[in-house]
Amino acid sequence: MKVRIKFQKFGAMKFIGHLDVMRYFQKAFRRAGYDSEYTKGFNPHQIMSFAAPLGVGLTSDCEYVDIGLNSSEEPELMLKRINAVMSEGFYVTGYHILKEAAEHEKNVTAMSLVSSADYLVSLKDGYLLSDSIRTNDEFKEAFEDFYAKQDIIINKKTKKSETLVNIKPMITMISFDEMEYLESLKDNLLELFKHDNNDRSYFLNSESKADIYENNIKVYMQLDTGSVANLKPELVMEAFCNENKVPFNPYAWQVHRLEIYTRDETSDKLIALDRLER
């Protein structure tokens, strides 16, 4: 059976890179006594796949890993068992036994369908953006001006080449406080699956683990994410700083991921990965 685990990654764990997070969870599942499915051969390894790897330095409320299990106890118990072996900075908030694909259907991984993600980007305390942008209001005004532009062109550098890219269409929403952000999500989302706690799934309501800073300079944004189009929040902040003629300091910003979505083709709405049935 395939199980989707949702977890939060925060605090000092933001310094643990993606490959190490994978190793960490492999060992954690063993500690929790999960009946994992293994690949065959002399170096058997657990069957697991992560959605949209998180970069070092970022925190998140919505990391997903799909795992293969031979058997499972009650979802609530399974969730408790894994949280009992987590170290500070990892907290599992969902355990969901996915529906098997019907025989004629292709078994797609939700991970390959990731199309969008929400982020909260905050200025860390101790950093000054510029003399003219010191308060939340000043930041909001500057950012709205920036977002109002027809095109936002950045110079995207890869190892081999540099290309000019218009990132404006990849930013699908911005917002400056939590209420406003949640409000704007409402019409945008589709739920294929309710968070009922039953014999197939168990979800915890855990509060966001985003760090809170006194300066209150922050922006919520929804960005294209995944294999088709991918925009990192850092690039948006860099473009914003360039626009305002402020030097971009990558260490000054804390990026926190709030949710990952796939896009429903018929309704063109977004579905959070924990609202999918499989």
Add this chain to the structure above:
Amino acid sequence: MRKLALSDEILLSVEKPARYIGGEVNMRVKDPRDVDIRFCMCFPDLYEIGMSHLGIQILYDILNRREDTYCERVYSPWVDLDKLMREKNIPLFALESQDAVKNFDFLGITLQYEMCYTNILQILELSQIPIYAKDRTEDDPIVIGGGPCSYNPEPIAEFFDFFYIGEGETAYNEFLDLYKECKNFGRSKREFLELVSQIEGIYVPAFYDVNYNEDGTIKSFEKNYKEAPDRVKKQVEMKLSEAYYPTKPLVPFIKATQDRVVLEIQRGCIRGCRFCQAGMIYRPNRERDIEYLKKCAYKMLNSTGHEEISLSSLSSSDYSQLQELVYFLIDEFGSKGVNISLPSLRIDAFSLDVMGKVQDIRKSSLTFAPEAGSQRLRDVINKGLTEDAILKGAAEAFQSGWNRVKLYFMIGLPTETEEDIEGIAVLSDKIARVYYEIPKDKRQGKVSIVASSSFFVPKPFTPFQWCRMDSPEEFLQKQRLLRSKINEQLNRKSIKFNWHEAELSELEGVLARGDRKLSRVIYDAYKSGCIYDSWSEHFKYDKWLKAFEENDISISFYNSRERHEDEIFPWDIIDAGVSKSFLLREYRRAKSGAVTPNCRELCVGCGAKQFGGGVCYEVGEILDKPAIANHDVGNDDLIISTDANSHVLGGMQ
């Protein structure tokens, strides 16, 4: 939430920030305000290496069992962070609480190899603790050393307040109790050191003055505190199956060198290889009870989630219940995706069967450690391993499907001749010939033989402690000779030859058998930028040479001199259990090429019997069984493994 000592900006700008944040699985969490003693345990090398060390895990566990003590850890910051900490004047901190080390009661440093000595000074300096013990105040932590290099602590004696000689299980609690009492009574550090010197196994170097002869050798040790012991006796844990074993070892986030459960099946070694320090200082050989080990294996795999378990000992094949243990591990955990890794096994039907079960033969290689190229020289070093046995073992393994062989040799062993060196090339070739005797349709492609040679470094408390060591020039000359001999062999294209750096071995030799005069050299080398010497990319030979020169200290005095039989050694202050007269007897036997039986065959009175247990008390019983007594156990000591053998010397990479 735990607060980190370093800012995000620093952590995100250095390599692998996970080295500095702590918070690992099974990390012990205590409130520092609730304890009387704060102890910081240090492995003076990179985090990934230090986290792989079993000894630290054992001590971490023992100390944290005490409610009045919080034991935390620190490792050497890598060069990138080192630079930033100096620039920003950030004091070195412990991983658990992230508090500055300088505010701890103790800083305990494990001394695993000589080439970490400059890293010790880095730890002290970054901690903002005065480097020389004499410069420290009542407010500075008490700096302790322990581990194999503490058996000759003299080159670094001036940097330490005291050394703990022997295994940590025994006297730690005693001196911590004493410390707590002293702290409660407001006693000074000096008073504490005086009292602690009365505990067996503790060496306070400041209580001894060293007098030298005109030729630079030691004339005498003179006590300046009359109550200090004449000699410091190593401490041994005799009840290994009752001793603490860390069943909840720490699990790092980043991949450590040992990313597995390590099960220590025994301590000490019954073989008396004359070059091997571990084989002498860890005597007597003591086995852990098999039922105890099975329980530990369960608990450790459960508490860590590791996918691999490895047996640790100097010579696993000598563990009397090895077969039962290995088959238990395979049956119990093999089906649960746990790999079983078995270093240092003698090759026989059992090991081939096991290897076939636990490893992919195509990917693994067979490791032999003949150490020397000729039978004559193998007898000199008491490495009871015959050519016949190597070739037979290789043939059996080749027939079972292996086609890769690793061979470990040492160059520069005492009495070595050109024929012995040529023997390395000839033996490598003979192994290849054995492979090609297998019919073509039955073998798996070409054979690959990797012959690695390290340079022999004489160590204290071995029969070769009197020997001269070759100079780098001699080593290189011998290496060239070996290379040309390999090129003369029929199967030269199947033989790959690896070697170590001669300069690093030279320095290791000086520090291994050095005296107190070297502390100035180590200090100056460190101050001129030497650090991470065991990492070849950071080893600065020229700076070391300059430090020797400026202090008017000659390397050849330590390395190129055959020592007199009655010379007083810097490490004579330590009583390691094996007697100097035994070592000397062994040295003389070595020179005449006489092989000495192992502990199970015959007790040769090394001195370890005084500890009252272990193999010393099973000998009589075994000798009564003629089948075993007549069997030449010492001559089939083949080693089959995928890991480096414990005798391999040199750098850490």
